[in-house]
Amino acid sequence: MPLAMALSIAIASGRLIKAKDCTVESLRVALLKFDSVIALEQQIKARDVDTQQASHVPTFDTAYRTWYKIQVASNRWINAASERRSIRVYEIHAQHHIGVLPLDKIRKPLSSHS
Secondary structure (H helix, E strand, C coil): CCHHHHHHHHHHHHHHHHCCCCCHHHHHHHHHHCCCHHHHHHHHHCCCCCCCCCCCCCEHHHHHHHHHHHHHHCCCCCCHHHHHHHHHHHHHHHHHHHCCCEHHHCCCCCCCCC
């Protein structure tokens, strides 16, 4: 594949993800099937590519929010500020980094900064 074509596919892929026309998983499937930008965009927008995740592993966001609801239901936190802080810290600091990742795709970093 020529570099110019790869660049145009990368730009189109970013645009499709940003517009929420597809998920990363469905884009991976589509990239294996189509080798032109036009075909890729047309098929994704026509929903001809399976938009469901390949696995049924929940995302970190789903797992975290499920855990949070269980904690709220069991009166885990004594005051409301503590209860709100837990979800806000997640939404501000972690959600945009790992929220969309399936749990089985999250890995521990190889090195830590101590």
